[in-house]
Amino acid sequence: xxxxxxxxxxxSVALHPANLLYLLVGAFVGMTIGxxxxxxxxxxxxxxxxxTFGMDPVGAVMMLSAIYYGAMYGGSIxxxxxxxxxxxxSVASTLDGFxxxxxxxxxxxxxxxxxxxxxxxxxxxxxxxxxxxxFSQVARNFGPPEYFLLAIxxxxxxxxxxxxxxxLGVISALIGFAxxxxxxxxxxxxxxxxxxxxxxxxxxxxxxxxxxLFGLGELFFAFYSGSHKxxxxxxxxxxxxxxxxxNARDFIETxxxxxxxxxxxxxxxVIPGAGAAIAALIAYSVERSVSPRPENFGKGEMAGLxxxxxxxxxxxxxxxxxxxxxxIPGSASTAILLAAFLMWGLRPGPLLMEQxxxxxxxxxxxxxxGNMALLxxxxxxxxxxxxILKVPYRILAPLVVVVCTLGTFSVNSSYMEMYIMLGAGVIxxxxxxxxxxPAAVVLALVLGPLAEESLRQTLTISRGSFGIFITxxxxxxxxxxxxxxxxxxxxxxxxxxxxxxxKAS
Amino acid sequence: xRLIFMIAVLxxxxxxxxxxxxxxxxxxxxxRLGPGxxxxxxxxxxxxxxxxxxxxEARRMxxxxxxxxxxxxxxxxxxxxxxxxxxxxxxGLRLFGAIPGSIVFLLAMFWMISRGKPILNTVIAVMAPxxxxxxxxxxxxxxxxxxxxxxxx
Numbered sequence: 001x002x003x004x005x006x007x008x009x010x011x012s013v014a015l016h017p018a019n020l021l022y023l024l025v026g027a028f029v030g031m032t033i034g035x036x037x038x039x040x041x042x043x044x045x046x047x048x049x050x051x052t053f054g055m056d057p058v059g060a061v062m063m064l065s066a067i068y069y070g071a072m073y074g075g076s077i078x079x080x081x082x083x084x085x086x087x088x089x090s091v092a093s094t095l096d097g098f099x100x101x102x103x104x105x106x107x108x109x110x111x112x113x114x115x116x117x118x119x120x121x122x123x124x125x126x127x128x129x130x131x132x133x134x135f136s137q138v139a140r141n142f143g144p145p146e147y148f149l150l151a152i153x154x155x156x157x158x159x160x161x162x163x164x165x166x167x168l169g170v171i172s173a174l175i176g177f178a179x180x181x182x183x184x185x186x187x188x189x190x191x192x193x194x195x196x197x198x199x200x201x202x203x204x205x206x207x208x209x210x211x212x213l214f215g216l217g218e219l220f221f222a223f224y225s226g227s228h229k230x231x232x233x234x235x236x237x238x239x240x241x242x243x244x245x246x247n248a249r250d251f252i253e254t255x256x257x258x259x260x261x262x263x264x265x266x267x268x269x270v271i272p273g274a275g276a277a278i279a280a281l282i283a284y285s286v287e288r289s290v291s292p293r294p295e296n297f298g299k300g301e302m303a304g305l306x307x308x309x310x311x312x313x314x315x316x317x318x319x320x321x322x323x324x325x326x327x328i329p330g331s332a333s334t335a336i337l338l339a340a341f342l343m344w345g346l347r348p349g350p351l352l353m354e355q356x357x358x359x360x361x362x363x364x365x366x367x368x369x370g371n372m373a374l375l376x377x378x379x380x381x382x383x384x385x386x387x388i389l390k391v392p393y394r395i396l397a398p399l400v401v402v403v404c405t406l407g408t409f410s411v412n413s414s415y416m417e418m419y420i421m422l423g424a425g426v427i428x429x430x431x432x433x434x435x436x437x438p439a440a441v442v443l444a445l446v447l448g449p450l451a452e453e454s455l456r457q458t459l460t461i462s463r464g465s466f467g468i469f470i471t472x473x474x475x476x477x478x479x480x481x482x483x484x485x486x487x488x489x490x491x492x493x494x495x496x497x498x499x500x501x502x503k504a505s
Numbered sequence: 506x507r508l509i510f511m512i513a514v515l516x517x518x519x520x521x522x523x524x525x526x527x528x529x530x531x532x533x534x535x536x537r538l539g540p541g542x543x544x545x546x547x548x549x550x551x552x553x554x555x556x557x558x559x560x561x562e563a564r565r566m567x568x569x570x571x572x573x574x575x576x577x578x579x580x581x582x583x584x585x586x587x588x589x590x591x592x593x594x595x596x597g598l599r600l601f602g603a604i605p606g607s608i609v610f611l612l613a614m615f616w617m618i619s620r621g622k623p624i625l626n627t628v629i630a631v632m633a634p635x636x637x638x639x640x641x642x643x644x645x646x647x648x649x650x651x652x653x654x655x656x657x658x
Contacts, residue, residue: 054645167558171514174551178521181547185540188533192540193524216591224584228618395626398614399633401591402607405598406637410647418595418650426588434507452543459538 006353007129010361014369019059023366026063027373028381030070035078035385036396040087041071041316041333042442043214047403049207049340050410057344058359062366064340065320068333069367072276072316073117073374076309077385080109089276089312092284096297096304103300107244107382112302113309114378115251116258120310121371123262124269124317128324128364132353135325139350142326144457145468149478150328151451154272156482158331158440160489161278165435172431172440179204179441180448187456199416206339206445208408208421213438214332215404216421217428219397224433228394246302254306257287261310268311269318271485272330276312276319282492283311317367324348324360328447332439335446506573508562515555522548583618590614602652607634 013019026048033044044067052060075086080097093113100109142150159169182193183203194200222228261283268279287307288297297304322328327349329335341348346359353360408421428438462468469475525548529541566572575581590613597606611630619626641647 050647051640051645053647165558167554171551171554171558174547174554175514178544178547178551181544187537188540190529190540192529192544193521220584220587223587224579224581226578226580226583228583229580392619394619395615395629397587398611398618399629401587401594401614402611402634403637405591405594406603406607406641406649409598409603409650410641410645413648415599415650418598422591422595425591429584429588430510434510456538456542 003129003133006357006361007365009357010363010365011368013058013358013362014062014366016059018056019062019362019366020369022055022059022063023066023370024373026066027070027370028377030067030072031074031077031374031377031381031385032388033067034071034074034076034086035388036086039071039218039400040075040089040214041068042210042331042336042439043218044068044071045333045336045340046207046210047215047407049336049343050407052340053410057346058362060344061337061340061346061359061363062370064337065363065367066370066373068337069121069313069316069370070374071333072121072313073114073378074385076113076117076312077110077378077382078389080113080305081106081386081389087276089280089315090308091277092280092308093305093312095284095308096299096301099298099300100302100305105243105300108246108250109302109305110382111244111379112246112250112254112306114375116254116261116306116309117313117378118371118375119258120262120265120313120315121317121374122368123259123310124266124314125364125367125371127266127314128317128320128367132321132325132360132364135321136350136353139326141474142350143472143474144454144461145472145475146478147326147328148451148454148458149469149475149482150272150322150326151447151454153478153482153485154322154328154330154447155440155444157272157485157489158275158443159437160486161275168434168436169440172437173444176441176444177448177451179209180445181452186453197416199414203449204420204445205412205414205417206336206442207411208417209424209445210332210336210339210442211404211408212421212424213428213431213442215400216425217432217438219400219404220425220429221432222393223397224429228392228397230393250302254303257303257306258310260286260290261307262314265311265314266318269315269330270321272322272328275331276315278489278492279315279318280308280312283307320367324352324363325350327352327450329443332442335443338446506575508559508566508572511555511559511562515552515559518548518551518555522552586617587614590617598650598652600652600654603649604634604638606650606652607637 029048030044033039045064048067049064052063072089075090076093079085079090079093080101083094083098085091085094097109097113155173159166159173182200184191184201191201264283264286265279268282269276284304284307287303288294291297291303293301319330319334322330323334323338327347329338338348346356404421405418409418411417431438458468469479525541525544529544530539531541531545533539590610594606594610597609608630611633615626615630638649642649
């Protein structure tokens, strides 16, 4: 009952007209950003962060969160219509989404995608409502050793999920940690790597790095890939004339798929570092193995679209649990959200729900409303998003450079940060090109100071002994879970690759 | 080309590590972990991991013909163009300020990569910076680059 009354209090905050407006704007802008190929939630939040500066903190965070899960909805539209996932979480949606569009069922695919995203998102928020207070209770017993291990767990799972060359993932994470050491060391008061610059005393600001890596870096890579050479609306498979609404069979056949995908997505989303992409892939694999028609997967099976869509949206909700209750982001997007929280003076962690109930419950309540708004926007604004998709990249790209640059400057009126953003953009481009991980850099940049501080505190408490990590039951549990994840996740990934291979062939 | 990027990362890692060992103390005066503790560990990690990657990549390079050639479907020239234009844009902003700098940048970019519709391009190049300026400066009270050269607008 206490949860219900807290949720009602949160609903009263979320339903404030100004907050509701920010929520709707965030949902629409998030979807629009998600529709632009290559721009995922991380770039969206980083780009729009400066726009929220004049707002009330609760409304601002609601808007940024709406951009976060709105971009997850939008990324799937491009996956279905032009076979280009808006972000990694939508990769699995191309497997059956695009074949459905090729068969003239783009309309039903888009509507079912919206329904699946709504179900996944809403199931995820219901589970947040029920589980977040429990997580907070458990996390109250955590001290510096546990926080250090959680930060390392998030980094390790992210690196494992990068797949391919894990060594490049580790180097990316170390670069992020190294960037996090720039500025004054809070314990000794000693400047590190500032080289006499007053602007670096407070450390490297996170926003220009994130905008550079995810905004400009992606854009430079799109130029390298030739996106600006494509003709207007190339590959677009939606004519707006075919049957728009799904039939009853689509709904009946996927009713259990929705539930399975949502639960799998949420569980995977809670694991720091695992993320929406792996959640969608696992849900797709599971769905194929329980389907009576597994041979149809990859050829336009509705369940093959619904499962990853429900999962990636549930995962984005699940990722809010470690963020809100532990203050540990599990992905680049939630890392940027954490930076936004901190900028507004809100410190996520076990005490957030107790000390800032209006904010915490207001945010959770806003996610219910946001998902409802996104369902309606997804279905009724499809023609608008198709129009956005028709804007040639060669027009869009220079405008994005202008928004990134002016947005970065507006944060601290700093030319230095503009140069940092451009430098991060160029480095992000090469990282993307050569298999490094910009997401690991950003996550490590945010987690770095936390990891360093908690490790130093831990070793001070233990008088230099690392044995403290195995003598404390909570620390030992985190180590066991981390080892289990490091073994399990690559196996799941291998299974996912085997599922994708027949499609590729 | 990946080898060159890795060598650049290795060089940066060596500088970072040199600074950590040369300037920052591992322990503080009171015997606690000092400001160099974390950077020294990180520096050694970056250098060792990157060194292994450089050696692996160098072996791959030797085994590959045309290692430095870009893939046939890639546009390295276009990527270089947008990067150089972005550098010039930042210089333009510093000199002329937000609106004139952005208009010139957009006009130049459209002229180079989207020549088909000059009138539409000009309208977008003028309107977009003005709208962004109004949004940030007037609506959100955020500051915009003013420019070193005083202009009447």
